[in-house]
Amino acid sequence: MRRSVFIAGLAATLLLGMGALGVGQKNFVASAQPETTEVKIDNFTFGPAALTVPVGATVTWTNKDDIPHTVVSTDDPKAFKSKVLDTDEKFSFTFSKAGTYPYFCSIHPKMTGKVIVQ
Amino acid sequence: MAGKVKDEILHDHNQDGVDRRGFLKCMAWAGTGAFCVIQGGVLKSYSLSRLSELGAKEAMGELSFVQISDSHMGFNKPANPDVAGTLKAAVDKINGLSVPPEFMLHTGDISHLSKPEEFDTVDQILKSAKPKDVFYVPGEHDVLNDDGKQFLERYGKGSKGGGWYSFDKKGVHFVGLVNVMNLKAGGLGTLGHDQLEWLEDDVKHLKPSTPIVVFAHIPLWSVYPEWGWGTEDSAQALGYLKKFGSVTVLNGHIHQTMQKIEGNVTFHTAASTAFPQPAPGKADSPGPMKVPAEQLKSVLGITDVNHVQGQHALAVVDSSLA
Numbered sequence: 001m002r003r004s005v006f007i008a009g010l011a012a013t014l015l016l017g018m019g020a021l022g023v024g025q026k027n028f029v030a031s032a033q034p035e036t037t038e039v040k041i042d043n044f045t046f047g048p049a050a051l052t053v054p055v056g057a058t059v060t061w062t063n064k065d066d067i068p069h070t071v072v073s074t075d076d077p078k079a080f081k082s083k084v085l086d087t088d089e090k091f092s093f094t095f096s097k098a099g100t101y102p103y104f105c106s107i108h109p110k111m112t113g114k115v116i117v118q
Numbered sequence: 119m120a121g122k123v124k125d126e127i128l129h130d131h132n133q134d135g136v137d138r139r140g141f142l143k144c145m146a147w148a149g150t151g152a153f154c155v156i157q158g159g160v161l162k163s164y165s166l167s168r169l170s171e172l173g174a175k176e177a178m179g180e181l182s183f184v185q186i187s188d189s190h191m192g193f194n195k196p197a198n199p200d201v202a203g204t205l206k207a208a209v210d211k212i213n214g215l216s217v218p219p220e221f222m223l224h225t226g227d228i229s230h231l232s233k234p235e236e237f238d239t240v241d242q243i244l245k246s247a248k249p250k251d252v253f254y255v256p257g258e259h260d261v262l263n264d265d266g267k268q269f270l271e272r273y274g275k276g277s278k279g280g281g282w283y284s285f286d287k288k289g290v291h292f293v294g295l296v297n298v299m300n301l302k303a304g305g306l307g308t309l310g311h312d313q314l315e316w317l318e319d320d321v322k323h324l325k326p327s328t329p330i331v332v333f334a335h336i337p338l339w340s341v342y343p344e345w346g347w348g349t350e351d352s353a354q355a356l357g358y359l360k361k362f363g364s365v366t367v368l369n370g371h372i373h374q375t376m377q378k379i380e381g382n383v384t385f386h387t388a389a390s391t392a393f394p395q396p397a398p399g400k401a402d403s404p405g406p407m408k409v410p411a412e413q414l415k416s417v418l419g420i421t422d423v424n425h426v427q428g429q430h431a432l433a434v435v436d437s438s439l440a
Contacts (some may be wrong), residue, residue, distance in 0.1 A: 044345075044403035066195040067405050068231060070262075074303045084231055084262045087195070094121045102301035110346040112303050 036060065039113065041069050046105075047114035055117055059092040063087055069105045074112075075077070169261045181288045184212050184219040184249065185421040187370030188390030190259065191240045192230035197393040198264070198414060201230075202239060206389040208420050209247045215422060218248045220287065225370035225388060226257030226298065226335030232264070236348035237394035247395045256281060257335040257371060258298040266299055282313050284320050289431075290425055291324055293317065296332035296351045307336030307349035307371075314351065318358045328429055329364040331423075337369040339365055339378055342398035347372050356383065368421070372404070374435045375419070386434050389419035415440030 037057050040047045040065040053059060061071050063085040071091050073079035080100055082091035095101065095117040103109040189205050212219065222244070229236035237260075244252055254273040259267055269283055277283040280296040295317070297307035309317075321330070332338065339353065341347035359365045359366060365383040373395035378385040393406040394417040401407065409417055419438040426433075 011427060020399045044405060065405065066197070067263075068259075086231060102303065106301060107262065108346070109301040109303055 002026050005084045012108055017108070040064055041071075041105075044069075044105075044108055044111055046111060049113045050116065051113070052116040052118065053095060056096060057117070058092050060089045060090055060092040061085070068107065070107055070113065071103055072106045074104055120248070120428040127157065140275060152313055154399045172248055178429075181225060181290055181425040182217050182219045182220050183287075183423050184215075185223045185225060185368050185388050186212075186391055187225040187388040188227040188257065188392055189224070189240055189341060189371055190227055190230040190390065191394035191408075192233055192236040193392055195406060195407045201392040202243065204418055204439060205240065205243050205391045206246075206416065207415060208418070211437065211439055213246075213248050219422065221248065221251035221253065222291075223252045223294075223333050223347060225333050225368060226255050227370065227390075228254065228257070229423060230259055230392075232260055232262040232268060233279055234268065237268070245282045251291070252331075253285070253294060255294045255296055255334055256298055258301070261299060266296075279312050280310070282316060288425070289427065290329045290331060291321070293320065293330065293332045295332060295338075295355070297334050297336045297338070297352075305350060306343060306346055307334075307338075307352075309349060309351050309355055314354050314358075317355055319361075321358055324362070326361045327363055327430070329366070329425060329432065330359055331364050331366045331368065331432065332359070333368040336371045337376075337385070337387055338367050339380075341376060345404040346396065347398065347404070351385075359383070364432065366423070366432045366434065368423070368434075373407075374417075375421075375433075382430075384431065384434065386421065388421045389416050389417065389436065390437065391420070392438070394418065 007019050037053055037059045039051060039059060039061045041061055044065065044067075046061070051059065061082070063069050064087070066087055068084045069084045070084055071080070072080040073081060080093040080103070084107070085091055095115060100114055100116050102114040104111065104113070129251050186208055190201055191205070212222070220407060228240050254264060256269045256273075260266070265282060268276070274281045277294070280299045282294060284291060284293045286292070287315050295313065297309050300308060300310060302308065324330075330353075334349075334350055336348050337347055338352040356365075363382055367383060367385045369385070369387045370390070372387050373390035373393065374386045374387065374397065375389050393414075394409065395404050398409050416438045419436050422435045422437065424433045424435075
């Protein structure tokens with residue numbers, strides 16, 4: 001009795017797992033780059049400078065530089081604006097609408113990036 | 119130190135008693151601690167170590183002030199874990215000058231993160247400097263989070279708009295400009311329409327023989343645009359100053375000394391009292407540059423400026439903290 005329950009459970013797990021794999025696989029095939037919602041700030045650069053995410057994704061910027069930076073939308077009105085991020089501080093924003101969102105560091109305006117939401 | 123500069127006037131183009139080539143030669147050794155003064159049309163040079171031998175009148179002329187910059191109070195990374203200590207060393211250097219400067223200019227990035235305690239610490243340290251008057255302009259690190267409200271409350275009394283102002287000392291006209299607000303993506307420093315209009319009006323009625331000193335955080339000439347080391351609309355500002363026989367522009371932001379002479383305008387940037395930055399293009403980015411601990415004080419510094427009444431150009435001398 002126990003063994004059959006065990007086997008049933010295992011089968012269910014496997015099926016679920018395969019189902020999940022299937023979903024993951026579909027997304028992987030659909031987008032050209034691996035899904036990532038992280039932007040690393042280092043050496044006066046946003047990396048990656050252009051990030052594509054699906055609608056509803058949350059992007060997190062982490063400052064790994066030894067100087068503070070900000071993440072400020074260049075749209076008017078601003079779509080988002082972080083406070084000053086010192087080393088290791090983070091800022092997150094959830095993109096609920098499709099579109100292209102250019103931004104820059106308001107302290108070092110030569111630093112620019114964009115998030116493409118689709 | 120390099121050989122003594124010739125004392126005679128070689129080419130007095132403007133008939134104002136200033137020999138530009140001699141001046142340039144002298145400026146070239148400013149980094150080694152040379153001290154140049156124009157007195158009676160003759161360029162005299164002294165090494166800083168000999169300053170104590172000179173009488174005050176002989177050495178300094180009539181107006182003397184000091185520029186410090188980029189104290190970045192609150193910075194604590196490896197490039198300098200003790201920016202309060204190096205600022206104190208800068209104050210000691212200022213207090214050790216043989217002729218005490220009348221006042222100080224701070225060309226911005228007083229604080230590192232615009233925190234109240236950071237401004238408080240700088241105010242405290244500067245209290246022990248002999249020159250009691252300090253004139254400030256903000257750096258981009260001083261106007262974070264609040265569009266400069268705190269900076270203006272602390273240092274902006276009597277200033278206009280984003281914190282610009284002017285004052286006179288012994289016949290020299292000083293103009294403090296703000297080029298770190300409303301920065302646009304991909305852009306450089308910016309002065310903006312209102313400030314430029316104010317500047318045009320401010321200098322309109324001054325005699326062309328009035329020596330002008332302009333001080334602002336980001337360089338007003340194009341040092342290295344790729345790193346944001348320049349000001350988009352500075353040409354318009356300089357246009358308003360074209361009529362003057364002597365214009366000295368003092369900036370900070372780039373954490374190294376640099377100089378350029380263009381006609382009657384001498385552009386000069388000061389070292390930081392906190393940490394150095396790489397020379398243009400010599401690194402991936404303009405971040406804090408680490409040097410061996412024992413070398414740190416030699417790449418930080420102050421700038422001593424002197425004006426002799428009747429002579430147009432100001433003598434600008436950098437000295438490092440060690």
